[in-house]
Amino acid sequence: MKPSTLIVAVGLAATAVGLSAGAGLAQGPSGVIAQRADLMRRQAGDLGVVHNYVLGKATKAKAEAAAADLTNTTRKIPTVFPEGSGGTSPGGKFGTFATKPEIWSDWQGFLAAQKNAVQKAFALEAVVKTGNKKKIGAAFADLLKNGCTGCHTKFREQIKK
Ligand code: HEC
Known part of the structure; x- marks a missing residue:
């Protein structure tokens, strides 16, 4: 893939994953369901910042x-x-998204998907420090497609678009 193609592909994916970011939880249920939606949305927001940096719209810091x-x-x-x-x-x-029962019936599989995402996030963190945007784009795509979506396809259900 040409770098420009990658950025476009990654941009689209980031938009898709970031869609729920920032949606208010004010009237939502409290407790752990709200906490995990918050955590997930925060992750989408963080990915958006890294993506903006690649596009020259956010600082390296x-x-x-x-x-x-x-x-x-x-x-x-x-923990959530x-x-x-x-x-x-x-x-x-x-x-609107929901948990699949497989999270708990296959807890080891869920943890494997989670650890996979941690590794890819850690790799992204390291490569962002280098400032090499081509490598950052690749690490970003890997985290999004294999880390985030890798878990979502198995353990997340979409209730409503
Ligand atoms: C180990 C599994 C797993 C990983 C890894 C994971 N998620 Fe999720 N995510 C889920 C599950 C399950 C849900 C559905 C529950 C929910 O929405 O509260 C979800 C929901 C979401 C939602 C919808 C939140 C809402 O309810 O509005 C977003 C956005 C999201 N994830 C983003 C991400 C991003 C970005 C990453 C990667 C940095 C990521 N997720 C990594 C399991 C995971």
Whole structure:
């Protein structure tokens, strides 16, 4: 793929994954369901910042902070999926998502998908520090497609678009 093609592909994917970012949780359920929607949306926001840096629309310092945050949030994922907390998120104007029961029936598989995302976030964090935008684009795409979407296709259900 040419770098320009990659950026466009990544941009589209970032928009898709970022759609729910920022949607208000004010009237949503409190507790762990809201916490995990918050965490997930925050991750989408962080990816957006890194993406903007690649496009020249955000500073390197901001991208570094966002990438470091992604390493932390992906590490925290298991803490917002305690047993018995399955359910549908409050949803935003761009979609409503729910947990699949496989998260708990295949907890080891879920943890494997989570660790995979941590590794890819950590790799992105390292490459953002170098400022090499071609490599950042590749690490970004890898995290998004294989880390985030890798888990979503198995363990996340879309209730409403
Ligand atoms: C180990 C599994 C896993 C990983 C890794 C993961 N997610 Fe999720 N994500 C889920 C599940 C399950 C849901 C559905 C529950 C929910 O929406 O509250 C979800 C929901 C979401 C939502 C919708 C939140 C809402 O309810 O409005 C967004 C946005 C999201 N994830 C972004 C990301 C991004 C960006 C990454 C990668 C940096 C990521 N996720 C990594 C499991 C994962």
